[in-house]
Amino acid sequence: MTEIARGLEGVNVTTTKLCRIDGQKGELVYAGYNIYDLAEHSTFEEVAFLLWNQRLPNAEELAALKAELVAERELSPLVNTVLREIWAEVRPMRTLEVAVEIIGAEDRKSSDLSNAQLKKTAARLTAKMATVIAMYDRLRHGKEPVAPRADLNHAANFLWMLTGEEPTELAKRTFDVALILHAEHEMNASTFSAMVTASTLSDMYSAIASAIGTLKGPLHGGANEAVYKVLEEIKTPDQIKAHVDALTARGERVMGIGHRIYKTTDPRANILEKLGHKVAETSPDRHYFDLSLKLRDYLAEKLQGKPLYPNVDFFSASVYKMLGIPSDLYTPIFALARITGWTAHLLEQYADNRLVRPNAVYQGEENKTYQPVATR
Ligand SMILES: CC(C)(COP(=O)(O)OP(=O)(O)OC[C@H]1O[C@@H](n2cnc3c(N)ncnc32)[C@H](O)[C@@H]1OP(=O)(O)O)[C@@H](O)C(=O)NCCC(=O)NCCS
Structure with missing residues (x-):
């Protein structure tokens, strides 16, 4: 067979x-x-450069990339107008998809697939997608968008545009590390869908729109928001057992657990857990983090013997909650980080392209006689 x-x-x-x-x-x-080293010592901007060039930048190169990202933060009048029109009807991931397509439509060089131009597109999308999500969230809360600040790095500027308040040093660093952790993950579903789109020599904007659509699903990027919903349903530690037992009895999956590749704890979950402990020390909002720790312990006991461990989404939900980020922005934030990995894979794909076109084995009927519609 x-x-x-x-x-x-x-x-x-x-x-x-x-x-x-x-x-x-x-x-x-x-x-x-190693991701542990990058999370300890690096920054999101450095990691973006690393992914786009396969080496860390020197001081001059890092300054140039930071300046490029700052220069690309503003949105065009058209993107501004569209966001003001759609925010009430459209959820954040689709908003991002729509915005990326408009940014592409406005780029006269979108079909230039040279490496130099593609790197500009990668930086442009990295910068502007953050502004899109912050603006969207402001609008839906009846607030005016906050202009980006050139003196803040990518992570801090996003928190600033979202809240209009200067984030604490710990919040800035925690979010910076969260972006590093989500920046790249080999051939996951969204990266693959970007690759398939690019393999037809369609442009980088369309490939990224495909990736955003793929990331949206709950088996991929949507799992972090789904984890938040589980924590909301569980509410208190004494409900963990009953909730998990009922869920698994219905044959449902526990979100934030399990991975196609990891058969041990995802290293990103370890890093987020450690960061979570630091943030929780001073957070008035540590309840879901504490609940996550207890949930993790109960799942370890219940799923003993199965290769099911916390993945990156498991702790990102409660850490983002402590940073004051609304739960339906968790998946868009994943996209704001993964844009660097997606575009890095696209640089590789365009440089050595081959159309992605697998086969499907036909199992349908054969030799049927066509009947005109009037006789069917
Ligand atoms: C990520 C995921 C899709 C990978 O799954 P996969 O490689 O397709 O694994 P499979 O579907 O083959 O699952 C293998 C077994 O583990 C079980 N399993 C996998 N994930 C599970 C979960 N989160 N909760 C409970 N059981 C789970 C499956 O039911 C299956 O059990 P069985 O062999 O008794 O039928 C899966 O683990 C999942 O749905 N996790 C929850 C969603 C999530 O957190 N996604 C984010 C990933 S970063």
Whole structure:
């Protein structure tokens, strides 16, 4: 019988210099650098450069990239107008998709697929997507958008545009690390969909719109918001057992647990947990973080023997909650970070393109006789 690689599990579709994951050991490496090192010492801007160039920038290169990102933060009048028209009807991930397509429509060089131009597009989207999400959230809360601040880095500026308040040093660093952790993850579903779109030599904006649509689903980026919903339903530690037992008895999955690649704890969950403890020390909003810790412990007991451990989404929900971020922005924030990984893979794809076109094994009927509609 012909073998079918359902979900393309275990299939290598390309080579990459961007990311290596060892799911058994819980190892995640961006272009040679371990994620624990990057989370400890690096910044989101540095990681963006690393992914786009496979090396860390020197001081001059880092300053140039920061300046480029700052210069690209403002949105065009058209994007502004559209956001003001749609915010009441459209959820944040689709808003992002729409905005990316308009930014692409306004770029006269969108079909220039040279490496230099694609890198400009990557920086443009990285900068503007953050402004889009912050503006969207302000508008839906009946507030005017907050102008970006050139003196703040990407992470701090996003929190500033979202709240209109100067974030604490701890909030800035926590969010910066969260962006680093979500920046890249090898051939996940959204990266693959971006790659498929680009493989037709469609432009980078359309490829990123495809990726955003793919990230939206609850089995991928949507899981962090789904984790938040679970915590909301559980409410208090004494409800954990009853809630989880009922959920698994219905054959449902616990969000934020399990991974196609990791068969041990996702290293990003370890890093977020550690950060969460720091943030919780001074947060008035630590309840869901404490609840997550207890939920994790109960799941470890209940799922003993199964390779099901917390993934990146498990702690991001309660950490973002402590930063005061609304739960339906958790997945868009994932996109604001992953835009760097998506575009880095697209640079690789455009540089060595081959149309992605697998097969499907036909199992339908044969030799049927066409009947005109009047006789059917
Ligand atoms: C991420 C995910 C889709 C990967 O799943 P996958 O590689 O397709 O794994 P499978 O669906 O083959 O699952 C293997 C087994 O583990 C179980 N399982 C997987 N994830 C589970 C979860 N979150 N809760 C309970 N059971 C789970 C499956 O039911 C299956 O059990 P079975 O063998 O008894 O039928 C899956 O773990 C999941 O749905 N997790 C929740 C969503 C999530 O957090 N996504 C974010 C990923 S970063």
